[in-house]
């Protein structure tokens with residue numbers, strides 16, 4: 178657990194902005210957006226250092242004998258890295274989430290999602306809302322790149338406008354607990370790779386079909402900070418429609434347990 182002993186705000190590490198109407202229109206039509214330089218150069222450096230310290234506290238090098246989960250995922254990074262916490266709760270993505278989703282916002286997932294050199298396993302086409310179906314269906318995934326990423330080191334691929342196909346079959350709670358893998362049989366005709374530069378953020382709708390191929394570079398990791406935001410009243414469909422717990426970041430919620438939810442940081 179980390180504690181913020183810095184009195185000064187960490188906002189100097191972020192580039193805040195409001196989405197223009199044209200950007201919002203693009204998002205509605207295509208289901209995704211790319212935001213440039215969402216972190217300042219010093220912010221990127223600092224968040225990377227803090228996240229890597231947390232990563233190395235719990236993870237070793239890539240090991241093909243280990244599971245995807247062991248190799249690729251570090252959950253609740255906001256408990257473990259101060260700037261990741263501030264970025265998640267107070268950074269530019271909160272205002273962007275408010276513009277896309279509406280006035281009531283909670284943070285629902287924070288994790289490192291890495292595809293390190295040597296990890297040549299693909300991550301198949303899926304929707305994030307199939308791994309954790311939330312209703313209403315307007316939650317967003319925000320992937321902030323720590324590295325320059327392209328097809329050689331396992332960048333994301335998306336199918337623009339695929340969010341218009343709506344909800345695909347999702348996992349049950351038991352399947353989620355078992356870390357079952359979803360493989361949507363996607364029509365790839367319009368699929369595009371999403372190369373990114375370090376410090377860029379890719380935002381997409383919870384129904385966006387996306388995947389990544391393996392990291393076939395010998396010397397370039399592909400490290401991404403994965404944050405998800407939802408309507409403050411969003412419920413877990415796969416879990417008897419119980420409210421997803423997460424810190425209330427903007428507005429209000431009808432669920433007292435969400436309003437009272439504190440992550441103790």
Ligand SMILES: O=C(O)CCC(=O)C(=O)O
Pocket residue numbers: 249290291292300305331387388389403
């Ligand atoms: O790490 C990857 O390559 C893909 C991750 C992803 O799509 C996800 O976690 O939803």
